Amino acid sequence: MPKINKIIKYLSLIILGIFVFFIIFLAINFFAIKQIYLETMFGKNNLEQAVAFTQMQNFSQAKVFAQNSGDNFLNAITGVEQLKDSLLIKYLPYLKNQINNAEYLLTSTEFLSQSINQSASFGLDLENSIGGKKLTFSKFSRKEKQNILQRLYRATPELNGLKANINLALINLEQVNLDGWFFSWKDQINELKKQLSQAKLFLEKITPVSELLPAIAGYPEKAKFLIILQNNDELRPTGGFIGTYGIVEVDSGDITEFVTHDIYHLDMPIKDKLRVAPPEPLKKYLSVDYWYARDANWSPDWPTSAKKIDWFYQIENKLNGQAEQEKFSGIIAITPQVIIDLLTITGPIEIDNVSYDKDNFQELLQYKVERGYISLGVPSWQRKEVIGEIAKELKIKLFDLPAKQWPKILAILNNNLDAKNILIYLADPAGQNLIKQQSWAGEIKNIKGDYLMVVDANMAALKTDAVINRGMEYKVDQSANGLFAKLKINYAHQGTFDWKTTRYRTWTRVYAPLGSQLIKTSGFADNKVVVVNELGKTSFGGFISIEPGKIGSLYLEYKLPDDLNKLANNNYNLYIQKQPGSSANQMVVDLNFLNSVKSYSPATLYTRKISPVEIKWEGDLKIDRSFNVNF
Numbered sequence: 001m002p003k004i005n006k007i008i009k010y011l012s013l014i015i016l017g018i019f020v021f022f023i024i025f026l027a028i029n030f031f032a033i034k035q036i037y038l039e040t041m042f043g044k045n046n047l048e049q050a051v052a053f054t055q056m057q058n059f060s061q062a063k064v065f066a067q068n069s070g071d072n073f074l075n076a077i078t079g080v081e082q083l084k085d086s087l088l089i090k091y092l093p094y095l096k097n098q099i100n101n102a103e104y105l106l107t108s109t110e111f112l113s114q115s116i117n118q119s120a121s122f123g124l125d126l127e128n129s130i131g132g133k134k135l136t137f138s139k140f141s142r143k144e145k146q147n148i149l150q151r152l153y154r155a156t157p158e159l160n161g162l163k164a165n166i167n168l169a170l171i172n173l174e175q176v177n178l179d180g181w182f183f184s185w186k187d188q189i190n191e192l193k194k195q196l197s198q199a200k201l202f203l204e205k206i207t208p209v210s211e212l213l214p215a216i217a218g219y220p221e222k223a224k225f226l227i228i229l230q231n232n233d234e235l236r237p238t239g240g241f242i243g244t245y246g247i248v249e250v251d252s253g254d255i256t257e258f259v260t261h262d263i264y265h266l267d268m269p270i271k272d273k274l275r276v277a278p279p280e281p282l283k284k285y286l287s288v289d290y291w292y293a294r295d296a297n298w299s300p301d302w303p304t305s306a307k308k309i310d311w312f313y314q315i316e317n318k319l320n321g322q323a324e325q326e327k328f329s330g331i332i333a334i335t336p337q338v339i340i341d342l343l344t345i346t347g348p349i350e351i352d353n354v355s356y357d358k359d360n361f362q363e364l365l366q367y368k369v370e371r372g373y374i375s376l377g378v379p380s381w382q383r384k385e386v387i388g389e390i391a392k393e394l395k396i397k398l399f400d401l402p403a404k405q406w407p408k409i410l411a412i413l414n415n416n417l418d419a420k421n422i423l424i425y426l427a428d429p430a431g432q433n434l435i436k437q438q439s440w441a442g443e444i445k446n447i448k449g450d451y452l453m454v455v456d457a458n459m460a461a462l463k464t465d466a467v468i469n470r471g472m473e474y475k476v477d478q479s480a481n482g483l484f485a486k487l488k489i490n491y492a493h494q495g496t497f498d499w500k501t502t503r504y505r506t507w508t509r510v511y512a513p514l515g516s517q518l519i520k521t522s523g524f525a526d527n528k529v530v531v532v533n534e535l536g537k538t539s540f541g542g543f544i545s546i547e548p549g550k551i552g553s554l555y556l557e558y559k560l561p562d563d564l565n566k567l568a569n570n571n572y573n574l575y576i577q578k579q580p581g582s583s584a585n586q587m588v589v590d591l592n593f594l595n596s597v598k599s600y601s602p603a604t605l606y607t608r609k610i611s612p613v614e615i616k617w618e619g620d621l622k623i624d625r626s627f628n629v630n631f
Helices: 002-055 059-083 087-091 093-129 142-153 156-174 183-216 263-270 280-285 302-319 336-346 361-375 385-399 403-418 429-437 562-567
Strands: 223-231 241-251 254-262 330-334 349-351 354-356 422-426 450-458 468-479 482-493 504-513 517-522 530-534 537-546 551-559 571-577 584-592 599-601 606-611 614-621 625-630
Touching (some): 059 093, 093 142, 093 156, 142 183, 156 183, 183 223, 183 429, 223 254, 223 302, 241 385, 254 263, 263 302, 280 504, 302 330, 302 422, 336 403, 349 385, 361 385, 403 422, 422 429, 450 468, 450 482, 482 537, 504 551, 537 551, 571 584, 584 625
Parallel strands (some): 223 330, 450 571
Antiparallel strands (some): 223 241, 330 422, 450 504, 468 482, 482 551, 504 537, 517 551, 530 537, 606 614
């Protein structure tokens, strides 16, 4: 007991000494701690004001508050660094860790202040380039439009700098341990992380758009584009049947020429003058003897199809007696989904007392050009002129939108580029390379690893793709003899016989790695499959027909090339490419190997590890999907 009493006595003295030392530390550093707190609160208030003024497009005030906020946080960081030099902080790990957390948080907010400052500077430059006018593009003079495009033309380094600052803010925020002093702020800090991650992703997507936009808008040189409207309700390899085409000339943001035409206006007058042999499936299942512009997008590789479309356009125009056309700056294909998404921002468009909105656009337009024109007494030759009127009205509404809506427009364009509802081919190699880097070129991917793309082509099945529900199951098994793929494609026909729907008839091609060897198939008409090496792949093609209310299935089993089996000893990569205009609502990927799986991705789909050697994913194919397995 005497020994215990002595221990307690000494321990009490030590605790009392630490307490006295801590009181002395607080007394000595009271004013420093108070100043850190005040600078932090001033910085927080200034940052909130900067964000509010940015949202109000008062960029000059936003810049002032962002600068003040950055100065406040820098002063607070300096105070924290001085505090870290004290003996108490150096030798008490808990206090040291909490002070480090405070510094990470302050550094993150300082980078955030820099980001707001940069954004405000960019907005202020745009305002100054148009004399401080309200940012509504349609109200600008030609010179003011040039100034805006010039500013965007030079914006890439600044956007990259903004992206870097947001990334640094996120990195510092990730270092904050939320189990100590900052536990009560856990929800707010996690929400800030989420917002910064979204901002980073947005900038990653928007920066290449800002690089492309000036060139597409005709700056620094005017641009002329061939626009292809593809109807994905009548699916073709690059997105849909080419029903309408347009010519758009743009000079420094001004649309100097804008016309649309029915594709048959190009094809029909020369049907007895042009003799081009069509691909065999078109000849057999469409019962055509010759190939014309309307079917030119037969290759699923958009650059290949774009060049073929351009070739048909030029030669058919010449045969129609038109003057030789100047070369296009690019060829752009879009599906109706792009218009639908833009209508969510602009609101309805009214043409001839008919209102088109995001909910009725595609179906109503199809009825107007396929059936409704008869009751209206519109000649069949003019039935698609309404498309041009819609496009012109949409352009006016988009150009009249205030600047606060511009990010939404850019986001819509970016999302549709990712989903391949917009395909771009540019004659300029540098621009085309940029598009390719962003996976917007619609080319068949050159992948080192396993690859899969299923391509459907509607063969005289009206608009039946609108009622087809697609599903896909892809399974790979590794054995001592190599990698073996099993693919099942399901088509559920949910329609009936009517003016736009009939039995579904499609020529389906499956693209696999070059050198894949077909073992067996089922579901194809007459059990006939055409095997072709093209576009750096081996394709298996055949025909299937599905009655309304029925389910049709295709099954293919093939051996993957031996070099993929060798790669699979260390890792396995699979790239599944989405066909433009199409999406599989249900997709299953099931991979089974000889070696145990160490790691795998992605984690964004529903994923299960069936066994140490088998991984299974379930999801959709609305965008391209990439899978990776390491052993």
